[in-house]
Amino acid sequence: MSLLIKGGLVVDPAQGLEEIRDLLIQGDKIAALEPPGTIPGQGRRVVEAKGLVVAPGLIDMHVHLREPGEEYKETILTGTRAAVQGGFTAVAAMPNTRPVNDTASVTRYILEQAKAAGLARVYPVGAISMGSAGRNLSEYGDQKAAGAVALSDDGHPVTNPMLMRRALEYARTFGLLIISHCEDLDLRGDGAMHEGRVSLELGLQGIPAAVEEIMVFRDLALIQLTGGRLHLAHVSAFGSVALIRQAKAAGLTVTAETAPHYFHLTEEAVKGYDTNAKVNPPLRTAADVAAIREGLKDGTLDAIACDHAPHTTLEKDLEFEAAAFGLIGLETSLGLSLKLVHDGVLTLTQLVAKMSTNPARILGVPGGTLSVGAPADVTIIDLNREWVVDVNTFASKSRNCPFNGWTLKGKAVMTIVGGKVVWQG
Amino acid sequence: MEFRRKDLLGIADLAPEEIRLILDTAASLKEISARPIKKVPTLRGKTVVTVFYEPSTRTRMSFEIAAKRLSADTLNLTVAASSAVKGETLSDTAHNLEAMQPDLLVIRHPASGAPHYLASRLKCGVINAGDGLHEHPTQALLDLLTVQEAKGTLAGLKVAIIGDIAHSRVARSDIQAFIKMGSKVTVAGPATMLPPYLDSLGAEVTCSLEEAVAGADVIMMLRLQLERMNQMYLSTLREYSNHFGLALRHLALAQDDVIIMHPGPLNRGVEISPEVADGKHSVILEQVTNGVAVRMALLYLLIGGEKG
Numbered sequence: 001m002s003l004l005i006k007g008g009l010v011v012d013p014a015q016g017l018e019e020i021r022d023l024l025i026q027g028d029k030i031a032a033l034e035p036p037g038t039i040p041g042q043g044r045r046v047v048e049a050k051g052l053v054v055a056p057g058l059i060d061m062h063v064h065l066r067e068p069g070e071e072y073k074e075t076i077l078t079g080t081r082a083a084v085q086g087g088f089t090a091v092a093a094m095p096n097t098r099p100v101n102d103t104a105s106v107t108r109y110i111l112e113q114a115k116a117a118g119l120a121r122v123y124p125v126g127a128i129s130m131g132s133a134g135r136n137l138s139e140y141g142d143q144k145a146a147g148a149v150a151l152s153d154d155g156h157p158v159t160n161p162m163l164m165r166r167a168l169e170y171a172r173t174f175g176l177l178i179i180s181h182c183e184d185l186d187l188r189g190d191g192a193m194h195e196g197r198v199s200l201e202l203g204l205q206g207i208p209a210a211v212e213e214i215m216v217f218r219d220l221a222l223i224q225l226t227g228g229r230l231h232l233a234h235v236s237a238f239g240s241v242a243l244i245r246q247a248k249a250a251g252l253t254v255t256a257e258t259a260p261h262y263f264h265l266t267e268e269a270v271k272g273y274d275t276n277a278k279v280n281p282p283l284r285t286a287a288d289v290a291a292i293r294e295g296l297k298d299g300t301l302d303a304i305a306c307d308h309a310p311h312t313t314l315e316k317d318l319e320f321e322a323a324a325f326g327l328i329g330l331e332t333s334l335g336l337s338l339k340l341v342h343d344g345v346l347t348l349t350q351l352v353a354k355m356s357t358n359p360a361r362i363l364g365v366p367g368g369t370l371s372v373g374a375p376a377d378v379t380i381i382d383l384n385r386e387w388v389v390d391v392n393t394f395a396s397k398s399r400n401c402p403f404n405g406w407t408l409k410g411k412a413v414m415t416i417v418g419g420k421v422v423w424q425g
Numbered sequence: 426m427e428f429r430r431k432d433l434l435g436i437a438d439l440a441p442e443e444i445r446l447i448l449d450t451a452a453s454l455k456e457i458s459a460r461p462i463k464k465v466p467t468l469r470g471k472t473v474v475t476v477f478y479e480p481s482t483r484t485r486m487s488f489e490i491a492a493k494r495l496s497a498d499t500l501n502l503t504v505a506a507s508s509a510v511k512g513e514t515l516s517d518t519a520h521n522l523e524a525m526q527p528d529l530l531v532i533r534h535p536a537s538g539a540p541h542y543l544a545s546r547l548k549c550g551v552i553n554a555g556d557g558l559h560e561h562p563t564q565a566l567l568d569l570l571t572v573q574e575a576k577g578t579l580a581g582l583k584v585a586i587i588g589d590i591a592h593s594r595v596a597r598s599d600i601q602a603f604i605k606m607g608s609k610v611t612v613a614g615p616a617t618m619l620p621p622y623l624d625s626l627g628a629e630v631t632c633s634l635e636e637a638v639a640g641a642d643v644i645m646m647l648r649l650q651l652e653r654m655n656q657m658y659l660s661t662l663r664e665y666s667n668h669f670g671l672a673l674r675h676l677a678l679a680q681d682d683v684i685i686m687h688p689g690p691l692n693r694g695v696e697i698s699p700e701v702a703d704g705k706h707s708v709i710l711e712q713v714t715n716g717v718a719v720r721m722a723l724l725y726l727l728i729g730g731e732k733g
Contacts, residue, residue, distance in 0.1 A: 135657075136654070136655070139660045139661055141668050142667070170660070173668075
């Protein structure tokens with residue numbers, strides 16, 4: 001199988017490339033990347049990409065696929081279908097499934113289901129502690145051998161700093177990354193949204209930014225102590241960005257991600273008690289949004305990951321305080337992120353770096369580049385296609401998206417994984 | 426050279442020449458234990474008291490046998506049967522013992538620095554038989570003697586020490602002892618058990634057992650204290666054993682004539698496989714034999730001869 005993608009604007013931050021090129025795929029690998037018109041098309045499937053962007057396959061390093069255990073919300077099949085429809089060729093699956101992915105056998109199950117689905121690549125993330133219960137370390141060596149690419153406490157943050165210290169050290173033993181969900185549960189208490197003017201108006205208990213910032217500071221202090229490798233998930237607060245910027249300047253081994261809802265929405269979105277805007281960490285203020293955008297622009301924030309968290313009406317069609325935290329994003333993430341390019345916040349190369357190159361580098365997985373010999377994971381993007389978000393067209397099983405009805409500019413039109421066209425639209 | 430010390434508290438304060446003297450003395454005293462009548466009158470009339478605040482099989486018996494072979498009188502205080510359980514302080518216990526005029530006190534204590542505390546307060550000599558996480562100097566000396574016998578030298582050897590370095594007084598003494606005698610030391614274990622600043626002792630540090638044993642002349646496995654599992658230092662014994670347990674396949678990475686050591690007691694199947702512990706490279710029982718010789722040498726050097 002041989003596929004020639006002709007005349008597209010190839011954007012590959014890993015090679016410092018943003019030029020018109022023809023891209024040849026042979027089998028499951030990138031075979032050639034040449035000036036336009038130099039690779040013959042005879043006997044090959046040819047994709048005309050004139051006017052389109054050809055990017056290394058997008059990687060979302062933070063999603064919840066809900067399988068095993070909550071298949072009514074999402075399965076690995078529907079979740080990866082949503083991924084490829086949104087332009088993602090790979091996703092990292094968080095371990096807060098049922099059972100928790102704290103063992104090699106669950107990791108292997110997830111990989112088998114992903115293989116059977118045959119859509120996006122799935123990189124399982126193992127749990128930091130057994131059962132995510134915060135008491136004993138899980139088997140990191142075993143999980144790594146089974147295919148786990150990182151370890152995380154996402155959804156069940158590690159409150160005990162001794163456990164976090166040991167986790168960073170134990171992970172370093174096996175060359176694994178720790179992904180930290182920074183949240184001080186005691187300080188969050190019963191908070192349901194950002195603590196600010198809107199929570200006051202709505203009479204909802206607040207989650208101050210300090211809930212996140214305290215743990216960001218703790219974890220940064222712990223990597224200074226242990227030399228462990230840390231990635232901070234879903235950064236939402238002004239203060240966190242400042243702490244990470246400072247830590248990076250001091251040479252600490254930290255990377256960080258944010259999500260599209262943190263650079264597009266504020267606490268205002270909660271007005272009307274919209275439970276689709278109930279997310280953890282919560283939507284904050286305009287100043288936080290500005291800080292997140294600045295952090296993306298100056299490189300403090302390395303990656304954009306959507307924290308795809310499917311919930312059904314069972315968890316969302318409730319009074320605000322009773323509703324679950326979380327929103328879905330795989331099918332809107334690219335369109336929302338491209339808005340940063342259209343608005344002049346990020347260059348196209350920066351965007352592709354944050355959605356492909358950097359996630360691959362942080363997780364230590366293949367892909368993230370279109371260099372010859374790399375896996376043939378490619379996303380073709382029409383930067384100018386306008387479309388209206390309609391949750392009813394989503395491949396995801398869930399509908400909890402606060403962006404329904406938004407008009408976005410820019411969309412993936414073809415997603416190729418391992419040389420196979422897995423989605424086209 | 427002469428051995429001018431009242432106490433033997435740690436490897437840290439020993440000069441290489443002193444270590445050499447102890448090893449040479451031990452080597453010369455070793456044959457006493459092979460005689461039909463295993464006794465010489467050297468320490469006749471001397472009294473050696475062993476005071477153990479922690480359980481011990483090997484070390485306490487080894488000191489007692491060493492003293493008896495040199496004709497010293499020995500008595501053992503085991504803490505469960507002592508006044509310590511009635512709340513007597515360490516200092517009071519020691520002064521009361523000293524009032525009975527022993528020549529030497531051999532002490533093991535869970536508090537790092539306890540032997541040093543006593544040595545500064547008592548007129549009789551003190552031997553550290555293991556203090557907290559700090560030092561176990563007689564173990565390190567018997568390890569040196571065992572390697573010296575097997576290899577004919579200590580200089581230039583690659584010594585790998587594997588396991589829970591953070592909580593090991595054996596490791597702290599061995600690292601310093603081997604480095605003082607010119608060996609190269611690499612320590613390995615999960616990063617949870619490798620305290621920061623280990624390299625300041627002069628050791629190479631790695632999380633990989635394979636890397637540590639590659640080309641090693643000596644592999645020293647440390648006992649894994651099983652309670653560490655519930656203290657978040659490791660996940661499961663199964664995983665520890667997979668990654669940090671010494672198995673036959675690892676020996677191929679080391680020198681052909683590598684020797685395998687362990688201070689005991691063994692967790693068979695955890696840090697060391699039975700095939701390795703009982704295999705032809707193992708010198709674990711020689712270590713025990715040499716323990717007697719090294720302790721005889723120390724007793725002799727501290728309270729024997731003209732100094733007594």
